[in-house]
Amino acid sequence: MKGLNGAVRVAVVQAAPILFDKESAFQKVISYAKEASGQGVKLLVFPEVFISGYPRGLSLGARVGSRTPEGRGDWARYWESAIDIPGADTERLGEIAREYGLYLMIGVVERDQEFSGSTLYNSIVYVGPEGELLGKHRKLMPTGAERLLWGQGDGSTLTVIDTPFGRIGGLICWENYMPLARTAMYAKGIDILITPTADARDTWQATLQHIACEGRCYVLSSNQYVTKSSYPTDLYCYSDIEQDSDVLCRGGSAIVGPLGEYIGEPLYDGEGMLVADLDMSLVTRSRFDFDVVGHYNRPDVFQLIVNETKRDIVRFQSYTIANAIEA
Template sequence: MNKQQMKVAVVQAAPILFDKQSAMDKIMQMTKEAARQGAELIVFPEVFIPGYPRGLSFGARVGSRTSDGRKDWQRYWESAIDIPGEETALLGELAKELSVYLAIGVVERDREFSTGTLYNSIVYIGPEGEVLGKHRKLVPTGSERLLWGQGDGSTLTVIDTPFGKIGGLICWENYMPLARAAMYAKGIDILLAPTADARDTWQATIRHIACEGRCYVIACNQFATKASYPADLSCYDDIEGDDDVLSRGGSAVVGPLGEYIAQPLYHQEGILLAVLDRSLITQSRFDFDAVGHYSRPDVFQLIVNEKKQSIVRFDQT
């Protein structure tokens, strides 16, 4: 049964970095609070489990890595999660108990082909408690490439809900025009944009995407301070000269004509609430539909490879 309205909650917070249990506890607490306020879709920031390691070098320089930095990375690896796994089972129980959709940024361990690669992922949990899908960031940004591998087209996930189609691109993936085009072609109604970018230019980005895609954009960032960093990290010295507030936030909800439904939240932890009206999506596409009447397939075409990529194939024939 289709729904005309959906109430969404955007969680702006940060766990204790490298502390998976801290992140899980915060998810439990803030999901229950958001559900109490009537939220049906609850969105958490980029790599909320186990946190975004802003400012840390992991002992890496061009041409060398330190043994202490390797130990910090091992600690990060151990605080990542499997999809599916123990943590997603607990999140499924929570979603089922509260009858909500959850979209959570996580650091994901790859158990299928290796034990040495992490991914920056979004995991989607449904109100029946099931894992509905995941998305792996296609291109980690800058120094993130030392931490996370590249996703492939097999996880350009869009999930069907009674309200409409929901999917996401992570942080600077949203600057990839062809990635956006692929999501529009999948019929996206609500585009999730978890991020670590707190600059003013990010607001211009999410408003442009909403207007271009004629969709709702849910931007979700962490509010993080030095207090969330364990002081016993080998590379803690990397942030000693930084301001106490490492990420000021900027979470927001934007409507399909580029207007704010919920204004950006800065300088504090909190939960943004917004009611989305499906009819506004239809109305907005009256004069612009990027993959419909405003497209020119005779001039421009995009081919998307959605096959899972692997360096090894075992042929049993």
């Protein structure tokens, strides 16, 4: 593999839609895609579950040992605002990407299409500038109370895509605290790691810089800026946030270079878009003295096995008298 050369202009979006309102999210995608294209951006990253929102602070009527009918109603609204991959909504994202000549990488709430259709996943969808669906990644481990909302992804969606300017893959929010998940992505040769997130703590910035230094890759982190005005007041669980401050998530989106330096300083306390030019030759140069899965690796001491097979929840097979006799 030859070393990377050239530059690419990228951007991360810090914004939030109206919660559980898919059309609101799409209108923001269109607006930012148009703005980014006008600035020569080729890769545009949106936050965790941007379509259709991260329900920060909401209990959905759930307590240990009990749920409420009204909370189930709020969850049903969330389900209705989710998308199918592939489906009409990803086709629409493809049209947006094609119109503005962008690689779009967007956090979405994905509906399971294989079994009951009711399980939701926290996913990243990857769309190319020709409008093609390039892949998806499902969050492996929902964090804390998120486990009530989303199922667990499996190793079949540890997606890395090839682009003219390098290999790109993503881990969602606290997946980035999973050392073995990071190692798997490094071993796939990523040059740009995207980290859609909902974490606005100062310590998240230390995580971004550490990962950039560890993987010798660019890290693009996109967070939502959320205020109570983006929450429908007719939600049953709206009372969960009524006493909270107006700003529910302050943001902290950032772009970090392969030696841990900020290319785009963290954005706080407002909606916006960070734009940066990435010199891709720096990825190769940065690995001169540290290549975490190359010359700085000790496979004779440490080995990682990654199961990338798709997890089959149910397997159907025909049953006949002959099967029973053979058994």
